[in-house]
Amino acid sequence: MSASPIPETNGGGLESHVTVQKRAYYSPPWADVSIIGVAGSSGSGKSTLSQAIVKKLNLPWVDSFYKTLTPAQSKLAFANEYDFDSPDAIDFDVLVEKLRDLKAGRRAEIPVYSFAKHARLEHTTSIYSPHVLVLEGIFALYDPRVIELLDMGIYCEADADTCLSRRLVRDVRERGRDIEGIIKQWFGFVKPNFEKFVEPQRKVADLIVPRGIENRVALDMMVQFVEKKLFEKSRHHREALSRLEVASKDSPLSDRVVVLNDTRQLKFMNTILQDIDTDPEDFIFYFDRLASLIIEQALNNAHFEAKKIVTPQGYEYKGLVSTGEVCAVIVLRGGSAFEPALRKTIPDCRTGRLLIQSDYSTGEPELHYLRLPDDIASQESVLLLDTQMATGGAALMAVQVLVDHGVQQDRIVLATYSAGKVGLHRLTSVFPEITVVVCNMLDYQQERWVEKSIYLSTTKELKGKA
Incomplete structure (x- = not known):
């Protein structure tokens, strides 16, 4: 349901539109992660096979879910007398928790285990927004809770002599262990546990791969399976974006879109920025001025509370004070152009960064990098x-990332130099409570020329000073 727009002008000379509209639904591409489990005996080639898939398709890969050892267990581990090849050594509860987080589209902190120290390290590996995840380990297909979350189960097998020789080479080269200890552990724990716990996983696998990485046919089959999954996810996401565009085409613009009033001063600065003959120094100077105006308007949407103060002259003044801190998240690479203005406006503002780029073949936005303040929520x-x-695809993804990290919609303010109406409709129909501050609103889509001009202007300016 929607109402006709009612043009308004607020006290700051800013034009907006009042609307009532139904919220649309948007599911980000990472909302249903496909997980591939790769199991098999120690030395069967499962790690090499997993790494080959990861290398071919640039996928995340996890394999470190051993339990934290007690001092007594750690002592046994250094004496090669602790059984790492038993299901009891694996922290399945944490594994299932992390996989469920990823399935739900949430960030997961994956533990890192050091075999040299026989301990979990303090730092973790953050995994966020994978389309497909590879889970590798001797017990990847052991726990029924894990199997329920998998889209494909693979079992690697090789003869015992090959497995032992591979384990010897790996543990000596990568884990700093001695040959005698490796052989002792092999016959004491690895071989008996393989027959008891590992080999039965063969029955639940969707694909059995003999000879591991040497089996090129099996590797190609797995790569094709993953590529098919990626293509399906990409197609569904692009179809969802197209449906958003159709649904919002005839809808009025949200009243939470704030467009800077097109004053003579604003037209003057826009003319300079869009003139092909503008000097590099002038371009940077006037863009910084405009960026400052945009950021200042964005700050008008921060939350304030009333406060009375006493002036140096002894008068009482009824003013406002911010109710909390403001932080900024820069969408790379274009958002970096706002940093000089941000530092002038809020010198001590903490910042985070997102890198979202569109796939060259599908046009689908993809999240490549993420670093946010720990307490952003x-x-x-x-x-x-x-x-x-x-089109709003990258903005949708950026806002969804913030929401996934606990940021309330009404606390998010997107500040941008120019925006197409289609993109604004898409964004505000999915996230109706966010505020958007824009300098120029366009009826058409425009290529990203601002960041290119900033880069070229900065390069010319530096060369001129050299």
Whole structure:
């Protein structure tokens, strides 16, 4: 349900539109991760096979879910007398928890285990937004809870002599262990546990791969399976974006889209920025001025509370004070152009970064890098900075990332230099409570020329000073 737009002008000379609209639904591409489990005996080639799939398709790979050892267990481990090849050594509860987080589209902190120290390390590996994940380990197909979460189960097998020789080479080269200890562990734990716990997983596997990495046919089959999954996810995501565009085409613009009033001063600065003959120094100077205006308007949407103060002259002044901290998240690479203005406006502002790029073949936005303040969910306001928004695909993904990290919609303010109406409709129909501050609103899609101009202007300026 929607109402006709009612043009308004607020006290700051900013034009907006009042609307009532139904919220649309958007499911990010990482909301249903496909997980491939690769199991097999120690030395069967499962790690090499997993790494080959990862290398071919640039996928995340996890294999470190051993339990934290007690001092007594650690002593046994250094004496090669602790059984790492028993299901009891694996922390299945943590594994299932992390896999469920990933299936739900949430970030997961994967533990890192050091075989040289026989202990979990303090740091973890963050995994976020994978389309497909490879889970590798001798018990990848052991726990029924894990099997339920898998889209494909693979079992690697090789003869015992080959497995032992591979384990000898790996443990000496990568884990700093001695040959005598490796052989002792092999016959004491590895071989008996293989027959008891590992080999039965063969029955639940979707694909059995003899000879591991040497089996090129099996490797090609797995790669084709993953590529098919990736293609299906990409197609569904692009179809969802297209449906959003159709659904919002005739809808009025949200009242939470704030467009800077097109004053003579604003037109003057826009003319300079869009003139092909503009000097590099002038381009940078005037873009910084405009960026400052955009950020200042974005800060008007932060949360404030009333406060009375006493002036040096002894008068009482009824003013406002911010109710909390403001942080900024820069959408790379275009959002970096806002940093100089951000530092002038809020010198001590903490920042995070997102890198979202569109796939060259499908046009689908993909998240490549993520670094956010640890307490971003408790920030009073979060400024999301990007120079331009066309279709809204990258903006949808960026806002979804913030929401996934606990940021409330009404605390997110997207600040951008220019935005297409289609992209604005898409974004605000899915996230109706966020605020968007834009300098130029366009009826058409425009290529990302601002960041290119900033880069060229900066390069010319540096060369001129050299």
